[in-house]
Amino acid sequence: MIFTCTLNPSVDYVVEVDNVELGDLNRAKKTAFYPGGKGINVSRVLKKLGITNTALGFVGGFTGEFITNSLKKEGILQDFTLVDEDTRVNVKLKSSVETEVNGQGAVISKEKEQELFEKITTMTAEDYLILAGSLPPSISPDFYQKIAAQCNENNVHFVVDTSGKALEEVLPCQPFLIKPNQHELGELFNVQISSIENAVKYGRKLLENGPENVIVSLGGDGALLLNKEVSAYANVPKGELKNSVGAGDSLVAGFISSYVENGDLIEAFKYGIAAGSATAFSSDLCNKSSLENLLPEIKIEILN
Numbered sequence: 001m002i003f004t005c006t007l008n009p010s011v012d013y014v015v016e017v018d019n020v021e022l023g024d025l026n027r028a029k030k031t032a033f034y035p036g037g038k039g040i041n042v043s044r045v046l047k048k049l050g051i052t053n054t055a056l057g058f059v060g061g062f063t064g065e066f067i068t069n070s071l072k073k074e075g076i077l078q079d080f081t082l083v084d085e086d087t088r089v090n091v092k093l094k095s096s097v098e099t100e101v102n103g104q105g106a107v108i109s110k111e112k113e114q115e116l117f118e119k120i121t122t123m124t125a126e127d128y129l130i131l132a133g134s135l136p137p138s139i140s141p142d143f144y145q146k147i148a149a150q151c152n153e154n155n156v157h158f159v160v161d162t163s164g165k166a167l168e169e170v171l172p173c174q175p176f177l178i179k180p181n182q183h184e185l186g187e188l189f190n191v192q193i194s195s196i197e198n199a200v201k202y203g204r205k206l207l208e209n210g211p212e213n214v215i216v217s218l219g220g221d222g223a224l225l226l227n228k229e230v231s232a233y234a235n236v237p238k239g240e241l242k243n244s245v246g247a248g249d250s251l252v253a254g255f256i257s258s259y260v261e262n263g264d265l266i267e268a269f270k271y272g273i274a275a276g277s278a279t280a281f282s283s284d285l286c287n288k289s290s291l292e293n294l295l296p297e298i299k300i301e302i303l304n
Ligand SMILES: Nc1ncnc2c1ncn2[C@@H]1O[C@H](COP(=O)(O)OP(=O)(O)O)[C@@H](O)[C@H]1O
Pocket: 180, 181, 182, 217, 218, 219, 220, 221, 222, 223, 236, 237, 238, 239, 241, 244, 245, 246, 247, 248, 249, 251, 272, 273, 274, 275, 276, 277, 280
């Protein structure tokens, strides 16, 4: 089974405004609510690609209920840990540019943390676990590390898509895949990544710390797949950018969906890029046909 784990889910409230005037009344042209949080987006895309998976994480209150109902409607299996506080609402303001305001997240008690951890102890070598997104502030900062160590004990393949200290600390546990974007990669080394050469250089430095595969996504400028054997660059298809929310999560879902079926890293990389771009060109997350239409446009260049 593939599991996703979203410690800090969200209801994404997308608001479209023609020209935002700060300090003034703005009227939205369109609004929509989506179940969000990185692992939940991965679960939604996997399901759209025909891959059965189970969503784990903490949900609570009326916003948590919106998430569980939405996933149920989409036929996604779920085994959430219920908490008392409302799941956060993240605001995605779309105007000439995209602006995001993400909430901090619900307070999670130590008992609930343990309840979720126990679900992870039952996973086996047949399973994949995708740990994605930020940690709510009340969670022990080393919780991802603790989960990763447990995965190693049970030979569970695990993927980590997070940033900052949480990402840095989990690297020695040798995740199968990590997927920083260029800003998250730069933040780890206190540098600005502004060229592909630099992204390769710092991405390969990350590899030395433990992960088996690193994908560095560079938005509209392409992406890199780095591991001990290969440094590969992929262009991204051209199209009208409608929505970058969930593009990175779609890349992770596309990659895993292909890898579990074919075991080919380069093919999986290509499929992941197509998923990310298909989401970037849609108002919600991608689907299988929008993804597959983009595949012929993606060329992989081996750099070493
Ligand atoms: N402007 C764009 N044009 C085409 N594809 C894009 C664009 N922005 C993002 N993508 C797709 O989404 C993937 C992830 O985007 P990125 O912005 O790097 O990640 P994140 O959402 O994690 O910040 C990219 O590798 C690419 O496939």
